[in-house]
Amino acid sequence: MPEPVLSVRDLSIAYQARRGQVQAVRNISFDVERGEAVALIGESGSGKTTVGLGLMHLLPATAKGLGGNAIYRRHADGSTGPEIEVLSLKGDNLRQFRWHECAMVFQSALNALNPVLRVSEHFIDTAKAHSYLSGYRQTAALKQRSLQLLSMVRLDAERVWPSFPHELSGGMRQRVLIALALLLEPQLLILDEPTTALDILTQRNIMEVLKELRQKLGFAMLFISHDLALAAELADRVATVYAGEIIEIGDVRTIFRNPHHPYTIGLIRAVPTLTSDKAALISVPGSPPDMIELPTGCKFHPRCPLADERCRREDPELTELGSGHKVACWHWPKAREVLKVYQA
Amino acid sequence: MSGPLLALEHVNRTFTVKGQTIKAVDDINLNIQAGEVLCLVGESGCGKTTTGKMIAGLLPTSSGSILYRGKDIATLTNKDRKEYRLGVQMVHQDPYASLNPIQTIYQTLSAPLQHHRFTRGEVETKRRVSELLQIVDLTPPDDYLDKYPHQLSGGQRQRVSVARALTVHPKFIVADEAVSMVDVSIRISLLKMFTRLKDEMGVGVLLITHDLALAKYFAWDGRIGVMYLGRIVEIGQAREVVDHPQHPYTQVLLSAIPEADPDATRSKKRIELRSMDMPSLLQLPTGCAFHPRCPVFAGEVCERVVPPLKKGDWGSDVACHLVQAHES
Numbered sequence: 001m002p003e004p005v006l007s008v009r010d011l012s013i014a015y016q017a018r019r020g021q022v023q024a025v026r027n028i029s030f031d032v033e034r035g036e037a038v039a040l041i042g043e044s045g046s047g048k049t050t051v052g053l054g055l056m057h058l059l060p061a062t063a064k065g066l067g068g069n070a071i072y073r074r075h076a077d078g079s080t081g082p083e084i085e086v087l088s089l090k091g092d093n094l095r096q097f098r099w100h101e102c103a104m105v106f107q108s109a110l111n112a113l114n115p116v117l118r119v120s121e122h123f124i125d126t127a128k129a130h131s132y133l134s135g136y137r138q139t140a141a142l143k144q145r146s147l148q149l150l151s152m153v154r155l156d157a158e159r160v161w162p163s164f165p166h167e168l169s170g171g172m173r174q175r176v177l178i179a180l181a182l183l184l185e186p187q188l189l190i191l192d193e194p195t196t197a198l199d200i201l202t203q204r205n206i207m208e209v210l211k212e213l214r215q216k217l218g219f220a221m222l223f224i225s226h227d228l229a230l231a232a233e234l235a236d237r238v239a240t241v242y243a244g245e246i247i248e249i250g251d252v253r254t255i256f257r258n259p260h261h262p263y264t265i266g267l268i269r270a271v272p273t274l275t276s277d278k279a280a281l282i283s284v285p286g287s288p289p290d291m292i293e294l295p296t297g298c299k300f301h302p303r304c305p306l307a308d309e310r311c312r313r314e315d316p317e318l319t320e321l322g323s324g325h326k327v328a329c330w331h332w333p334k335a336r337e338v339l340k341v342y343q344a
Numbered sequence: 345m346s347g348p349l350l351a352l353e354h355v356n357r358t359f360t361v362k363g364q365t366i367k368a369v370d371d372i373n374l375n376i377q378a379g380e381v382l383c384l385v386g387e388s389g390c391g392k393t394t395t396g397k398m399i400a401g402l403l404p405t406s407s408g409s410i411l412y413r414g415k416d417i418a419t420l421t422n423k424d425r426k427e428y429r430l431g432v433q434m435v436h437q438d439p440y441a442s443l444n445p446i447q448t449i450y451q452t453l454s455a456p457l458q459h460h461r462f463t464r465g466e467v468e469t470k471r472r473v474s475e476l477l478q479i480v481d482l483t484p485p486d487d488y489l490d491k492y493p494h495q496l497s498g499g500q501r502q503r504v505s506v507a508r509a510l511t512v513h514p515k516f517i518v519a520d521e522a523v524s525m526v527d528v529s530i531r532i533s534l535l536k537m538f539t540r541l542k543d544e545m546g547v548g549v550l551l552i553t554h555d556l557a558l559a560k561y562f563a564w565d566g567r568i569g570v571m572y573l574g575r576i577v578e579i580g581q582a583r584e585v586v587d588h589p590q591h592p593y594t595q596v597l598l599s600a601i602p603e604a605d606p607d608a609t610r611s612k613k614r615i616e617l618r619s620m621d622m623p624s625l626l627q628l629p630t631g632c633a634f635h636p637r638c639p640v641f642a643g644e645v646c647e648r649v650v651p652p653l654k655k656g657d658w659g660s661d662v663a664c665h666l667v668q669a670h671e672s
Contacts (some may be wrong), residue, residue, distance in 0.1 A: 001649040154620070169622065199387035200554065204600035205620055226528055231604035233609045252606045270529045272561035273603050274586055281561060282532035287497045 003073050004031035005188050005220045006055075006102075011068035011087075020292040026244040027068070029318075032188065034075055037214065037221040039231035039252075042241035043269075043288055048224045051280075052190045053243075055086055057094055057102050072101060074187065076219035099130050102188040102269040105174075107196065110136040112177055113165040119176055120146070120161050123183060134183050150217070150256050151208050171202030175209060182217065184327070191223040195230055207233055228271050232256055239323070240264045243289050243299035246318065250325035260321065260332040262304050265339050287312055298330065306331045308336060347414050348375040348398060348550060349515060350432070355408035357394050366625045370574035371408070379546045380517060381539075381566030383559035383582065390571040390626060395485070400434040400518045430460065433509035437521040439501035442640075443493040445468040449477075449504055450489040456511040476507040480537060482581045499530045505535065505552055517541070517550040524553065535562050556601060560586040570594045573623065575655060580660025590662040592640050594633045615639050632665065642666055 003109035008217045013025040022049040032038050040048040053059050055070055057314060074081035089097050106112040113122060121144040133142040143161075149156035158219060161311040165173055176195065181189055195203040211234065214221065225292070231238050232252065239249040240263060244287035248261040259265045289295055297314050299308040310330055318326040329335060350627040352618040357369040367393045374401075375511045376382060384392040396409060397403040401417055405552040409416045412428045420428060429486045436442040443452060453473045456462075470489075478614060479484035493501055509517055520536065525530045539562070542545040553559050559568050563582035570578045570591065578591040601607040623629050629636050635646040645665050656662040657670075 043529060087347045197524060200556075200597055200600050201387065201617065201620075203602075204614070207602065227602075228528070228604040231605050232606045233602040256604065256606050267529055268604060270532050270553075271604050272532070273599060273605065274557045274560065274598060275603070275608070276557070276561070278561060278564045281532050283531070283535075283536070284529035287499060287530065288527060 002034055002075060002078045004033050005036075006032040006072045006074065006222070008051075008055075008085075009069050009071075011051065011054065011070065012066035013050050013059065014059075014062065014066055015160060016062050017029055017052075017292065022291045023244050024063075024291060024297055025054065025295060026136070026243075027067075027258050028244075028246055030246060030249060032222055034187075035214075035218045035220050036237065037223065037235045037239045039235035040222070040224045040241050040246075041231050041238060043118060043228065043246070043267075045288055045291060047243045047244035048241045049192055052104060052192050052222065052224050055190065056098060056102070058104075059091065072097065072188070074101060078139075082235055084103050088134075089284060095130065099126065099181075099184045100275060101186055102190065103184070103186040104190040105177050105181050105192065105194055107193040113173055117163075117164075119150075119163050119165070119168075119204065123182055126154070126180060126183055130184055132141070140298075143296060144181070146183065147183055150176070152182075152213060153179045158239075169202075171198055174202075174206055175341075178209065178213070182213065182219070186219060188220045188222065190222060193225050193227075194223060195227065196225070198278075201229075210234060211257060228256075228268065231248055240267065244291065245299070245328070247300065247328045250327075251323070254323075254325050258325075258336075260325075260327040261300075261329050262306055262331070262339060263300050265335065268304075269339075276285065298328075306335060348411075349378040349380075349413065350374075350376040351411040352395075352399070352416075352589045353409050353411065355395070355398060356404045357391070357403065357405045358397060365575050365625050365627060368625070370628075374552070374569070374576070374578055374579075376473070377543060378547060378548060379493070380548045381542060381551070381555060381563050382549070383551045383561050383563040383566070383568045384571055385553055385556050385568060386571035387554060388623070389538050389573075391574040392571050396518045396550060396572070398435070399550060400432050401429060402434065430512040433513040433514040433517050433521040435502070435505050435509055435522045437515060438525055439498050439505055440493075440525075442505055443501055443508075445493055447489050448492055449496075453477075453506065453507055453511060456508065460512055462511065462513070472511075475503065476510055479510065479541075480504070480507045481533070482507070490662060497527075499526045499534060500574060502526055502536070507543075510541070510545075510547075514547060518550045518552070520552045520563070521554070522551065523558070524555070531558070532561075538562070550570070556597060558587060570597070570664070573628060575633065575663065576661075577634065577663045578660055579653070580658070584658045584660050588658040588660075589655045590658060590660055590667050591664050592638050592666070593634050596639065631665070640666055642669075 009029045010098055015022040015024055042048045050074045072084045072086050072088040127142050147157040150160055172331055195206050235252045236250050237248045238255040242263050248264045269282050270284055272281055295302050298311045298316055299313040314331045316328045318328045320326050352372050352374040355372045359366045359368055386392045392547040398405055408591040417428055454469050457469050457472055463472045474485035475501045477488055479568055482488045482503050523534050540551050552560055560582050566582055568582045569576045572593050579595045589598055619637045631649050632651050651663045651665045653661045653663045654668055656667050
């Protein structure tokens with residue numbers, strides 16, 4: 001098996017706030033295999049966006065990397081290229097990594113495009129900044145490639161090319177961003193809440209576009225979302241993030257059908273679906289933790305129905321249950337039974 | 345009392361933007377009984393929020409009338425207007441923006457109590473505020489009285505907004521996307537609280553949402569109305585609308601929704617639209633507004649005639665020529 005495109009190990013990031021340190025990401029480790037789609041799911045404030053921003057070196061000045069590393073491997077023509085340590089990249093190497101190797105699609109499509117630039121200028125600027133098809137003679141080639149990408153995301157390319165962002169709907173802008181992200185043929189696409197704030201039919205369209213593109217171009221995806229349904233539809237593997245750490249990770253079917261962490265179980269039971277029975281839905285009690293003064297032991301214990309003395313004292317580590325399914329809970333063997341998970 | 349609590353009769357609302365007229369709400373007729381739970385669903389721009397604001401009296405209608413207990417809210421006497429204003433309350437979407445940041449929870453909740461003389465004196469006011477906090481599950485109340493909104497989580501703030509609405513003993517609450525900004529793990533508990541208000545205090549709720557699964561859950565024994573470009577295209581008993589959708593738009597919406605189950609969502613049958621583009625509100629399509637995108641478009645009649653809302657096979661009211669032709 002080829003080595004993963006991205007291997008993140010023990011990544012920790014904190015923000016400095018007046019009251020203290022916000023421990024947004026704590027010892028997160030995961031791999032993204034070649035061509036694989038991995039979803040980080042969690043509630044707002046769980047630290048999932050910080051992971052993406054950290055990998056792209058886009059954290060605000062108040063953030064501080066506290067350790068860990070992220071190894072990126074370029075796979076070209078069947079061979080694996082040199083390993084790149086992402087977190088220590090600087091200058092031209094960082095520029096080369098961004099967009100050529102790894103591109104990010106941001107959360108608010110409405111604000112991510114420059115309002116005074118046409119769509120065409122976004123493509124041309126991006127190409128120029130990364131020295132891609134940027135020579136005088138290559139203008140036509142660049143336009144051709146851009147139009148091709150715009151049609152791949154199901155846009156009327158000729159119409160969108162000369163448009164300003166305000167002339168496009170939210171869904172169209174989101175698709176422009178996806179096309180733009182793919183301009184330099186990255187191997188890894190990071191998508192932060194790619195469908196949030198979009199209407200149902202537009203969301204559906206974006207999801208179909210992403211599925212199609214992935215099939216055609218074979219890039220890997222790391223997407224960050226609070227939307228479980230999106231993860232169920234697009235991901236190969238899912239990691240649940242709580243209080244800055246991964247508390248469960250596994251194959252998408254395992255996570256949705258056979259979750260073992262009380263929080264994952266709770267989260268899945270808290271989301272109404274079109275077919276769910278009214279009685280089956282239960283909220284996770286309590287509220288998300290204060291990220292500055294985290295609880296002792298397992299960070300989920302104040303909300304967990306299974307919590308006991310040990311949970312309050314000791315923080316459980318991710319334990320492998322087999323075939324890549326890992327869970328961080330002292331009580332995982334009985335969690336499912338006690339919480340009576342719906343089993344299909 | 346007989347008759348509906350609220351009745352909308354041929355309600356229209358237009359906005360003028362840069363000299364152009366936008367039809368946000370187009371001929372809505374709706375009766376809401378006391379203590380009823382109703383969800384309005386639709387995509388952005390379908391007029392659901394505008395409808396909610398008109399019902400709450402925050403926006404006048406352009407034409408048509410809204411009756412509260414049989415009286416037109418546009419021409420109420422002072423006494424009746426006060427009764428209506430207190431009777432219909434609104435809970436807004438953003439709990440970060442809807443509470444005054446420089447007032448404590450106690451100040452926020454005591455002001456309406458004292459202003460409308462529901463309580464007299466500090467002791468009674470405090471007792472009532474504590475009671476309200478308990479009703480919205482903020483316990484023990486003493487922990488919250490002196491807090492400011494920024495010290496609370498989004499879910500807790502939304503509970504305070506609901507408690508504030510309850511200070512004046514409303515008969516009906518309009519909740520505009522009231523849970524969409526709250527963390528998924530605690531949405532259900534907020535909705536359960538609304539359900540309890542209905543069961544225990546007879547408070548009716550209009551929940552405006554874009555999430556059909558959420559609407560089905562919340563309006564389980566109530567109704568769901570689906571809006572498209574300013575009109576109600578289908579309305580009926582919540583589970584009927586979701587389990588047996590009649591209008592092609594409702595069917596398309598339901599087929600597009602991803603499910604939190606990898607096998608179900610990947611094998612779900614999708615209905616393709618004829619066009620992905622949402623028509624401009626400035627220039628609404630003639631006839632049935634859905635016809636340019638409708639997967640079962642049936643030609644001239646759809647382009648020409650606006651289909652009326654009529655009872656269909658499953659008991660829901662549907663505005664579609666095809667559904668109606670099929671039945672006659």
